[in-house]
Amino acid sequence: MPIELNEEMVRQRIARRIAREFHDGDVVNLGIGIPTLVSDYIPEDVRVIFQTENGAVGAGPAPDKSDLRFIGAGGRPLTILPGGCFVASDLSFGLIRGGHVDATVLGALQVSQEGDLANWMVPGKIVPGMGGAMDLVVGARRVIIATTHTTKKGEAKILRKCTLPLTAKGVVKLIATEYAVFSIEKGQLKLLEIAPETTLDEIRAITEADFTVADPLITMQGTEEEKA
């Protein structure tokens, strides 16, 4: 097992790594939890346009004085940047489902090696509802998963097959955890990067899924960088 990392460090590391994935001009939707942190680490030379399901295009950081007429999908206050706009829900999901969103970053309960995603319910527990997640993963051009490598109990989250109810099948393209980065292409999971404090054997020990290993396998990018 890899050495355990501080929870806040884990969250920031995953967010920092994912923030390197975007191109100038990308339209990106961030889920709640770790994905929300991604916006703090976008490189200065990359202009990303953040979209929220509830209708903000060009969302900026939280304002000094909160105004509930400008909120994100999670209910948190936001600002609208110059050049941003507001859209109604039908157009918001038209943008999402229609392929006009370049990437979405979401958390996961489980991901399968073929890119199936489970992130919306645990049977027997209270049902929260899928919100916009099912549309986002089907519609966004690139689905990026930000997740701890295992559950708090140490159970694998990257599996051969998901056991929880699916959000969608075969949609995940990239997974970033505190220990590793995987891609999924044509139904094939591949380990691209591992964190400096871990080894390939340790990754195998905490990953149930079968995966190939990139050659060369490189050190996880941006783990120790300063906040942008």
Place this chain on the structure above:
Amino acid sequence: MPIELNEEMVRQRIARRIAREFHDGDVVNLGIGIPTLVSDYIPEDVRVIFQTENGAVGAGPAPDKSDLRFIGAGGRPLTILPGGCFVASDLSFGLIRGGHVDATVLGALQVSQEGDLANWMVPGKIVPGMGGAMDLVVGARRVIIATTHTTKKGEAKILRKCTLPLTAKGVVKLIATEYAVFSIEKGQLKLLEIAPETTLDEIRAITEADFTVADPLITMQGTEEEKA
């Protein structure tokens, strides 16, 4: 055969009669031809909101100085009245198809006694296209037909069955011609009014369809009124 009437008088008479059909607040879409004239005869105490397929809600009469940024579906310049607005085509047809338009007035090539309408093409001739007519007749709450009683060759237009390609089946609720007014309820054509210069026998002679006769059968309303 009833005596022949002056063509312009026919057009104005039909428009004048149909203008009596509306209630205060009705949203109405007028087709091209005779239907366009209906707006000239709306009683002063009835406020009708005219909608055009191309996106005007609350259309008013032609302006003194034409501006092609404000036109009706037939391409004619219009004004937008105070309290009017512009909508995109998807909402315009959402209003039409969704039952938010109280009535549409359209011309006809043929109408059947069961309310089938043919008004968009004659096989073998150039095909103009159905434009918004098929949506209007399916979506508007009340479909009113403004038509001469027969073709210029004297052929019946109100038939047992339409022989031309249909615009829609079973949609027409009222027919006003220069000689008569018919209702269609539950697939049953009924003669409600006849013009002063004609007789029931003459109407039967120029109407192929089977119809019942209202009791009392009254004189066509508003035929000789002044323009409102």
Place this chain on the structure above:
Amino acid sequence: MAKKVIKPVLSAAEAVKCIKPGMSVIIGGFNYGGIPYTLVDALVESGVGELTLIANDTAYEDVGHGKLVANGQVKKVVASHVGLNKKTGQFYMEGKLELELCPQGTFVERIRAGGFGLGGILTPTGVGTVVEEGKQVLEIDGKKYLLELPLRANVALIRAYQADRMGNLTYFGTNRNFNPIMATAADYVVAEVDSVLEVGELDPNEIVTPGILIDALVVKGDNYYANRT
């Protein structure tokens, strides 16, 4: 029946009298934003029950239409997310509440189909998940889609920004969300607004919802959230 050209400006209590026990009510809003708080509070106050609530979410148990659920006035919820209101989950688990969950993009398209006279829409969202259960799956050009059916309600309570007396509406910020679409999908539509202007005071190019869809207007009241949204 045609709607009135000049819309009545009612108190919230008067406006919600159109909602009778057993009716379906569609309510705007997304999380805290764009809920017609004044209207919803009046509906809570009225105590009318056995309602079917169609809303994106059920807010929080002490906020907006979340109170309708907590107050036991709702027999069925159609929503995309109910996790923030503990009472919704609790009543559902106890068998006191029927719950129909839709993906959010499907939810808004179903309401639009209801308001726009469409018989349904085909969406790729939910294929291969529990959302597929009981639904027709159609394959178009080798890709699977679910057939999702229209949603409508007896009454819609929506939140807008400015109105004119003919009921034309504009929206502000992320309060817009589902409100413009919901305005199309009910037999009777009440809009809660910041202010009511005279006819002609709104630019016809900037109106989002045509007044022909609206039955009555209510000016927002003085409660905590109505003042903040």
Place this chain on the structure above:
Amino acid sequence: MAKKVIKPVLSAAEAVKCIKPGMSVIIGGFNYGGIPYTLVDALVESGVGELTLIANDTAYEDVGHGKLVANGQVKKVVASHVGLNKKTGQFYMEGKLELELCPQGTFVERIRAGGFGLGGILTPTGVGTVVEEGKQVLEIDGKKYLLELPLRANVALIRAYQADRMGNLTYFGTNRNFNPIMATAADYVVAEVDSVLEVGELDPNEIVTPGILIDALVVKGDNYYANRT
């Protein structure tokens, strides 16, 4: 590929270079209104042929995209109405032009489905008519609907009113028509506008089309109709 954040402001001739022989082009407008006249004239000038033209109508033979048809640059038209352009009917009758007619409400929903990622929509329009031919008929709650499939194009040429440099758009009068929906349904979207403002000069509540849908901007030129619309 992400679109550029700051949109290039091109000449019409430069902008239409993205349109190659054999491509599909979706063009805004309804009768005289809301046609991107400057862009269309440049496309006529370019002489590029074998195009599939998706537009509500084919205007008049000497007006707007009607000239594309008259000029023999179009192999197929998808439209709701072509009766005002004599060449469209003539070429169709002569077998020189393929013609697909859609009811207008179906036409706009098909484009929206193409832009919004839907697999199709069910409409009651056209049931029991020739429009039904070759289409799937579904019965929902005892009522028949036609399944209508999405429309998309390689390039969209649309007409808006004001733009900012990020491509956000507003519309004016009945020029709006199909333009906002068409902006969603092509791989490359060019908007012709009256003026281009700096970023931040448009009120975010009044923007109708988000700039993320737009690839390039062209300021309207000096021809007869561009000046009048």
